[in-house]
Amino acid sequence: MKSRKHKGRAIAAALAAGALAAGVVAASGTASGATNWSNITSAKAGGGMAALVAAAKKEGTLNLIADPFNWTNYGQIITSFSKKYGIHVNDVNKLGTSQQEITALQTLGGQSRAPDAVDVGQSYALDNASLFAPYKVTEWNMIPAANKAANGTWANDYGGYISIGCNTSIVKVCPTSFADLNNAAYKNDVALDNSPVTANSAFSAVWAAALANGGSFDNITPGITFFQKLHQEGNFVETPGLPGAIASGQTPIVIDWDYNNAAAAVANAGKFKWTTAVPTDASYAAFYAQAISAKAPHPAAARLWLEYLYSSTGQNLWLKGLGRPVELQAMIKNKTVNQTYLKALPPVSKPAQYPSLAQVTAAEAVVAQQWAASQS
């Protein structure tokens, strides 16, 4: 009898101790591990950067999509992020388009391989904000108001100008404007990097050509006509300026974003010199936009990724890839910009203006209708 009482008391004590311990664990758990980062809109709201880093490390993986490694130095950005936080990064469909990124968000639903964050063309961000989770990075105020959504669903990350890339071993005098391209010396030389009907970069090249030839944000037709003339003159090469075509000399002049031409220069540095020049008769620029998926399977990692991208480290890495980071003006002011990289940017003769979403949609429709016919 004595033993049973003892046992009973012992059991009660054990239970009490257990409850206490559980209570302690539960209390500390709420503070650090049980936050649902999917609904957190800033690092501060989630308990600070340290908490974010810890949660992201716990998730251990980040899913990205359509970020080619040589597109504005993404390769280095991804590797350095991965190394710094020990998070494994998956980057699927590296050659994908903005549309494919959005489709992936819609199709992959809640799969664990669904993208956590996307980097899409401006019009895609504006059109699909309902797919994104609002989040304001620590440096939110360094981003100009025109380059972000007020509710934090997306923000521009980097931008570039349409430029003319040129293989100096093949082309004796590199063109510096759209008007130059008509020169008979450039027979069979000029290419776009892709199809303007499907790729943002090539579409922008056509619009830049339009601006250089009397067009406007409401009229892209002069651009189509320009390339039609180029085709008739025999200066236009049908082969898209894919890396293989550039490397083999099949496309000695390629019109593309300046950071892509810069990447081509790096890729072929051992074989020939590839120069990049923003055309003097048209300054067409566009920013891309970062956004976090509302259904991100790794919400903390996604947010940490954005924090990294918008820190001066991330922004300078983009600058290294010759992308113009969105915080550039602020960074120049507070001297966090990397001067070496800044000096390497191709000079621009006049500042760019930006079309509205409606203008972009209308222009895309025109190109979709008329491009194929103009090239036959």
Place this chain on the structure above:
Amino acid sequence: MGSVAVLEQSPSLGPAARSRRGTLRGPWVGILPFALYVLLFLGLPLYEVLYGAITTSGGSLTWYNFNQTFHEPYTSDFISSLKLSLETAAIGGFFGMWLACAVVTSSPRNPLRRIVGSGSAVLAYFAGVPLAFTWIALLGRFGELTKILEHIGINLNNTSFTISSLTGVELAYVSFQVPLMVLLVTPALEGLRAEWREAATGLGASTFQYIRHVAAPVLFPAVTGAVLLLFGNAFAAYATAYALVGDTVQLVPGTIQNLMSGNVLVDENQVGLALGVEMIVVIAFIMVGYALLQRRAGRWLQ
């Protein structure tokens, strides 16, 4: 080798022929796994294509998608695709036939047969960007052959020839069409019995007469069937063409890819599925032709 008729008429050879393990309800049971597998993994995607082609993105039934495909630019896409496929099927079929004959008539111990045989399997699947690049590497502006020709005085860059053209695309297509033809036709060629040849020679026939009266009629169904498959194969391809000439040659599968993933008009994704259905219809015709021809081929080559 017994003919089909004999097989069907052979009486059951007593209880030994029907093993007690696996007494079967009917011969259809054995087909079940195959049928179920195909129904599931081929049927489901096909159903999705069909369903998507006749609905809007909202889910209501509509004829809109198919309607669109009968207008530009889709109609000229179809014409480009059909032209390219017909040409490369004919060329590939012709040269493939010669190559297959050359291989099959050489000595069985010749390692060449193994090389060509394995090579055909590999090359029939080698297409797209990598294939396009090999042709640029050979005949592009700074291609190896271009450089060689320059040495002997022929400057390709001054002629109208360029690999970045429809001709270039056809050259590249032929390099997977011919191996495919070899793959498809070799079994038929190997089925030509030596005895027939000997019998023909014994009756005084020349090589030409043998070909004309014995070999050709026997081979005709198999060869035509193979060419049909070549057509279907070319019809479905687009990546090779894109890598060489971008979108100046618009092919139907390329258009479908664009509609699925490009910056084109909203809600046209379903039109891509309608185009897909139409591609399947075209190819269904081919298949029927192929099946009929195979039936005739089967009679001789049993």
Place this chain on the structure above:
Amino acid sequence: MRLRLPRRRPRLWRVTILVLAALYFLGPIAASIRFSLIQNNGKDGLGNYTQVLHDALLSHALGTSLEIAGIATAILLVLMLPTVVWVRLKMPRIALLVESVSVLPIVIPPIVMGAGLAALQKNSGAGLQSLLFNSSLTGLTPFYVILALPFAYRSLDVGVRAIDLRTLVDAARSLGAGWFTLIVRVILPNVRTAVLTAASLSIALVLAEVVIAGTLLYDTFPVELVNQAQENTGLAVALSVLTLLITWLLLFAITFLGNRGSRARVGRLI
């Protein structure tokens, strides 16, 4: 009675054709090998090829693709060999129907198949998505089996028709063999060439398929190859050439494992 065939002189037309074929197919490949030997620093060398060994992404993707190839081939053979035998044995009249069905995949454009699969993925519930589509192994393998059906069926069918099926089956059954023993221990050894051909075609297919894998956003080896082409053309070209040659070598080697018997049937045709 086997005829003793006289030693044939190599006929001119045969040699001409073979030489022309060699030039046409090996020419572009040789040109790209030449290109791949130019390293990133501009000098000639094997730099691009050694880089292949060091690239983690590529080796991981290669592992995935080989896994898929292995499993798909296994499923293909387990599904098709018994089916082919069954059809030849019990239902020869529907052989044409079965063959037509198995030819279906070769003529359904991969992009259309991909579009259908993408739609399937989009419309399937969360359960099916995580079961089937979440990983390339489950999401691609069953469909690659379908893609490989046409050639697999053809070669297995040719192989099965070449042996005296009825006799073998009757003999085995009379000795008390069940289906499994029949297929694996009696028929299989006699159709080795056909089985190996089917297997090698299916492997070649998996290692080259980009359309469906790309549409469904899986980074398999061939997809990764195309991705790599962006940054390092020399490497990408080296890789695609390597893949081509290794697959070729593999298939070539496999032909030595086949039966001797099937070769002897071929006589002088022309």
